[in-house]
Amino acid sequence: MLEATVKKILQARVYEAACETPISPAPFLSRRFNNQILIKREDLQPVFSFKIRGAYNKMTQLTQEQKDKGVIAASAGNHAQGLAMAAKLMGVKAVIVMPRITPEIKVQAVRARGAKVILKGDAFAAAAEHAQELIKEHGYTYIPPFDDIDVVAGQGTIGVEILRQHAGRLDAIFVPVGGGGLIAGVAAYVKYLRPDIKIIGVEAEDSACLNAALEAGERVVLDQVGVFAEGVAVAQIGEVPFALMKDLIDDVITVTTDEMCAAVKDIFEDTRAVAETSGALSLAGLKKYIQQTGAEGETLLCINSGANTNFDRLQHIAERTELGEQREAILAVTIAEKPGSFKKFCRTVGKRMVTEFSYRYADSSEAHIYVGIQVKPGGEDRQAVIDKLREGGYQVEDLTDNELAKLHIRHLSGGRPSERFEEEVYRFEFPERPGALMNFLTQLPHDWNISLFHYRNHGAAYGRVLVGMQVPNGDRIHVAEYLDAIGYRYWRESDNPAYRLFMA
Numbered sequence: 001m002l003e004a005t006v007k008k009i010l011q012a013r014v015y016e017a018a019c020e021t022p023i024s025p026a027p028f029l030s031r032r033f034n035n036q037i038l039i040k041r042e043d044l045q046p047v048f049s050f051k052i053r054g055a056y057n058k059m060t061q062l063t064q065e066q067k068d069k070g071v072i073a074a075s076a077g078n079h080a081q082g083l084a085m086a087a088k089l090m091g092v093k094a095v096i097v098m099p100r101i102t103p104e105i106k107v108q109a110v111r112a113r114g115a116k117v118i119l120k121g122d123a124f125a126a127a128a129e130h131a132q133e134l135i136k137e138h139g140y141t142y143i144p145p146f147d148d149i150d151v152v153a154g155q156g157t158i159g160v161e162i163l164r165q166h167a168g169r170l171d172a173i174f175v176p177v178g179g180g181g182l183i184a185g186v187a188a189y190v191k192y193l194r195p196d197i198k199i200i201g202v203e204a205e206d207s208a209c210l211n212a213a214l215e216a217g218e219r220v221v222l223d224q225v226g227v228f229a230e231g232v233a234v235a236q237i238g239e240v241p242f243a244l245m246k247d248l249i250d251d252v253i254t255v256t257t258d259e260m261c262a263a264v265k266d267i268f269e270d271t272r273a274v275a276e277t278s279g280a281l282s283l284a285g286l287k288k289y290i291q292q293t294g295a296e297g298e299t300l301l302c303i304n305s306g307a308n309t310n311f312d313r314l315q316h317i318a319e320r321t322e323l324g325e326q327r328e329a330i331l332a333v334t335i336a337e338k339p340g341s342f343k344k345f346c347r348t349v350g351k352r353m354v355t356e357f358s359y360r361y362a363d364s365s366e367a368h369i370y371v372g373i374q375v376k377p378g379g380e381d382r383q384a385v386i387d388k389l390r391e392g393g394y395q396v397e398d399l400t401d402n403e404l405a406k407l408h409i410r411h412l413s414g415g416r417p418s419e420r421f422e423e424e425v426y427r428f429e430f431p432e433r434p435g436a437l438m439n440f441l442t443q444l445p446h447d448w449n450i451s452l453f454h455y456r457n458h459g460a461a462y463g464r465v466l467v468g469m470q471v472p473n474g475d476r477i478h479v480a481e482y483l484d485a486i487g488y489r490y491w492r493e494s495d496n497p498a499y500r501l502f503m504a
């Protein structure tokens with residue numbers, strides 16, 4: 001079976017549609033992790049993912065009659081774009097069925113490549129069912145995303161390129177896994193020629209269908225599948241890929257959402273390319289492998305499999321990156337609600353970089369602070385930070401691994417105080433340097449109470465900070481003088497309707 005697959009890979013026709021992508025060195029990552037790290041750049045394909053290889057190769061196997069009738073797939077992702085492009089190049093009609101909830105940008109991308117898009121059902125299963133009905137009705141040929149030997153053979157051409165482009169030492173190749181078409185093709189070719197090179201699959205922990213199948217000794221259907229990395233959100237590993245790869249691959253590593261986000265940033269820093277989360281998955285696994293095995297001086301290659309991400313998602317990805325690197329501890333801290341206690345808290349935190357601060361007056365006895373504090377990569381000193389705060393008399397809850405807190409509460413914390421009180425609200429630009437916050441707090445008069453504080457580090461030269469202050473009556477007319485003396489740019493927002501409506 002292996003030899004037959006290798007022959008199919010060598011005979012696969014992909015280059016009329018796909019290009020041979022380069023392998024980029026990753027110098028920053030290599031230095032950081034003491035290993036030579038390489039990235040195979042499938043994000044540079046004309047459809048921004050490797051999927052064109054398998055789709056095109058499959059299409060070249062069709063008979064003239066099949067081509068005349070047209071092809072169909074149910075997909076909202078990269079397969080849809082790959083198939084649409086392959087069909088257009090061959091002058092074949094392509095129909096893509098997508099769930100109605102598919103983002104408009106993806107619908108447009110597939111239409112732009114000349115395919116007919118049919119929106120059907122609320123979920124993928126309903127779209128797939130409709131595709132089957134259309135096949136019966138019109139005689140279209142179904143082009144599967146991964147469970148097909150010709151699709152696997154097309155993806156396997158990546159393995160051919162890797163061995164040709166990198167003839168020297170190569171210890172392991174890290175491959176993202178959805179339905180398994182990509183890893184099956186790469187593993188078949190590489191293991192046939194270079195059995196010494198490890199093939200390691202990488203899965204998102206909430207869609208780890210290969211891992212589940214290997215543990216059970218057979219293909220299983222996951223009850224639920226996380227969709228953060230939609231390219232690999234598959235509930236059951238493909239039959240053809242599984243049979244082919246199960247004795248070839250060396251290991252499977254699963255990674256978290258935060259680790260994938262961190263890998264998106266790593267790829268950007270080394271190549272200036274923006275990967276989609278599934279595209280960065282393999283690098284997240286590579287980093288975990290180094291962490292788990294202590295590998296040093298090895299040559300490790302990962303496949304950046306795609307770059308089809310919505311621009312709007314980047315903000316969220318960036319936010320989760322610090323957490324993925326475990327460089328940030330997220331804590332809920334309870335402090336006394338009285339003048340000076342916010343400053344005392346900042347002093348206890350000490351010189352550590354504060355990445356986020358949210359604080360809202362709740363009642364007259366205590367206040368809850370949502371705070372992000374930078375810790376060493378890997379988070380080894382997180383407990384030390386928590387212990388220090390507890391020794392300082394603070395009640396601390398560690399929210400670093402709390403999904404609800406990271407996704408929602410950070411944006412919602414605060415709101416209206418439970419009792420009526422007067423405060424002055426100002427928006428500031430603080431220089432993003434250690435000590436800027438302490439400088440601000442130190443220069444305010446001691447009897448002004450901070451009743452609202454919101455800050456998030458954005459990696460820019462200036463941080464944007466919203467501050468509410470309870471100012472004694474006699475000081476009201478002097479507020480501007482005090483703030484001018486501090487020297488940070490500011491705007492009074494006490495009469496801003498957004499503040500009045502939601503926070504006053």
Ligand SMILES: Cc1ncc(COP(=O)(O)O)c(C=O)c1O
Pocket residue numbers: 049051077078079145146176177178179180181182183231232276278279305306307
């Ligand atoms: C960007 C990206 N990476 C990885 C995969 C996983 O490929 P496979 O389903 O062949 O395992 C996909 C599948 O669509 C993808 O779009």
